[in-house]
Amino acid sequence: MRDTILRGGIVLDPESGFQDTADVLIRGNEIEEIGRDIRARGAEEIEVDGLYVLPGLIDMHVHLREPGQEDKETIETGRLSAVKGGFTSIVCKANTGQIIDRPEMVDFIHFRAEETPGPNVFPVGAVTKSLKGRWLAMIGEMARAGVVALSDDGSSVYDTEMMREALLYAKRFNLPVISHTEDTTLTEGGSINAGFISFRMGLEGIPAESERIHITRDCLLARDTGAKLHIAHCSTRKGIEEVKKAKRNGIDVTVETAPHYFALNEEAVGDFETNAKMKPPLRSEDDRQAVVKALKEGDIDIISSDHAPHTIPDKDTVFELASFGIVGLETTLSLIITYLIEPGTISPLKAFSYITYKPANRLGLDKKGRLREGFDADITVIDMNREVIFDTFVSKGQNSPFRGKRLNGRAEYVFVGGKIVLKRGELVYG
Ligand SMILES: [Zn+2]
Known part of the structure; x- marks a missing residue:
């Protein structure tokens, strides 16, 4: 699996209180590095400028x-x-x-x-x-x-x-x-x-x-x-x-x-x-x-x-x-x-x-819930300003009082164990 760099997002780790613009390097199924101007040869780059990068x-x-x-x-x-x-x-x-x-x-x-x-x-x-x-x-x-x-x-x-x-x-x-x-x-x-x-x-x-x-x-x-x-x-x-x-x-x-x-x-x-x-x-x-x-x-x-x-x-x-x-x-x-x-x-x-x-x-979920080096590369990237209106759901259930309501913010990218499963808001598997 190729390395991935999430470039230039607002990285948030609620547990440590860390909140700053940074890059995140995903290697295999782990978070390899969080920092400025990360370089990794052959890595796939995803620009996440202006988006929030969170623990999954x-x-x-x-x-x-x-x-x-x-x-x-x-x-x-x-x-x-x-x-x-x-x-x-x-x-x-x-x-x-x-x-x-x-x-x-x-x-x-x-x-x-x-x-x-x-x-x-x-x-x-x-x-x-x-x-x-x-x-x-x-x-x-x-x-x-x-x-x-x-x-x-x-x-x-x-x-x-x-x-x-x-x-x-x-x-x-x-x-x-x-x-x-x-x-x-x-x-x-x-x-x-x-x-x-x-x-x-x-x-x-x-x-x-x-x-x-x-x-x-x-x-x-x-x-x-x-x-x-x-x-x-x-x-x-x-x-x-x-x-x-x-x-x-x-x-x-x-x-x-x-x-x-x-x-x-x-x-x-x-x-x-x-x-x-x-x-x-x-x-x-x-x-x-x-x-x-x-x-x-x-x-x-x-x-x-x-x-x-x-x-x-x-x-x-x-x-x-x-x-x-x-x-x-x-x-x-x-x-x-x-x-x-x-x-x-x-x-x-x-x-x-x-x-x-x-x-x-x-x-007691081991290596989850934190954006930290050595933890699982379960990562959610969010656009906080994106307007969303839910017409239908991916779930079989359509039972929601929020259908048709105008809300803000959605997930743009999701990684589970280093694998991308959501890209620009669209499912990439299944
Ligand atoms: Zn109950």
């Missing part, structure tokens, strides 16, 4: 649907969608058609993800067998097969004793447990945020307490067990406050939010817009502002897309029956730029920390 982006909350729900997404289409959105590593959840609750399933995901070049796929193993909440899944065997975390995401682990057992077990393998925090006794039948809008629309509401109760419970269990806990898709002021309190008490907990919780509020549901229906639901304007503030102040650790592709019939139905979730791999970067960086709320270094070294650190 990492999305730690993706639903790839395969095996078992290939009408919604496949590992291949999900990976293509990830590349288009600038991601070089994605972490896929266990609630596929056939559940990732045993080592053969983990092997299957790895096998499929290695068939073509493209983003690294890191599977999450289920906490409980078939996500039923009754018996622990084959955690030890899945740990040996290479899962990076455990989660029943899509569902909460309802049984408190089961969650405690899972945390104890996960700790033995140094794996974080990712909690989908939902008290289902409070959310049953609910479609949108509980409040004036749900009342006016005649829909069952999902209260903020549903999230808060499970965050509180799981933080207490994490303290009790000393295990690593990660809170998925935090959507409310109350939830953020609970995590903050837990961190102050020394509990090993991190928390993520998703772009729709800082870009939209419950009003986006508008006239029964099923593409604005997800779990947890879009919340109040006060909650949205709390999410933005927490990102500004570093009280939220990670931004993940919660990419949840669905078919058209899944969404083109009565609101209460429509599936929960939206696609996010292709819009996350533009939403971060448009809603957090452009208004000057958060610096690029801080905003990009949430999708680079912070998820890499939490999951």
Whole structure:
């Protein structure tokens, strides 16, 4: 493989705080050198003047649907969608058609993800067998097969004793447990945020307490067990406050939010817009502002897309029956730029920390998330000023409230392990 020089970009490494105009030399699958006026005989030169050169982006909350729900997404289409959105590593959840609750399933995901070049796929193993909440899944065997975390995401682990057992077990393998925090006794039948809008629309509401109760419970269990806990898709002021309190008490907990919780509020549901229906639901304007503030102040650790592709019939139905979730791999970067960086709320270094070294650190992803010599040549080059309007997505899922919206910023080049997979915004494989 020829060496590549990315010439004259604005190089950003959120972990070290480095931000300067520099060249980056890629040799083999590693970052060989970062500096001024790099020379390397025979290297391919790519001018990236005015573009931002970042560590490859990492999305730690993706639903790839395969095996078992290939009408919604496949590992291949999900990976293509990830590349288009600038991601070089994605972490896929266990609630596929056939559940990732045993080592053969983990092997299957790895096998499929290695068939073509493209983003690294890191599977999450289920906490409980078939996500039923009754018996622990084959955690030890899945740990040996290479899962990076455990989660029943899509569902909460309802049984408190089961969650405690899972945390104890996960700790033995140094794996974080990712909690989908939902008290289902409070959310049953609910479609949108509980409040004036749900009342006016005649829909069952999902209260903020549903999230808060499970965050509180799981933080207490994490303290009790000393295990690593990660809170998925935090959507409310109350939830953020609970995590903050837990961190102050020394509990090993991190928390993520998703772009729709800082870009939209419950009003986006508008006239029964099923593409604005997800779990947890879009919340109040006060909650949205709390999410933005927490990102500004570093009280939220990670931004993940919660990419949840669905078919058209899944969404083109009565609101209460429509599936929960939206696609996010292709819009996350533009939403971060448009809603957090452009208004000057958060610096690029801080905003990009949430999708680079912070998820890499939490999951223990070796040599990822940093733009540094000797690290993997997973690199994303971004045009921050490029206007984008999403008409269709590379993902099989077209379910997004951001379709047709004018946003700013997109990935121009993506390298995974030194191989180019996105060039001038176009896929170069698949
Ligand atoms: Zn979830």
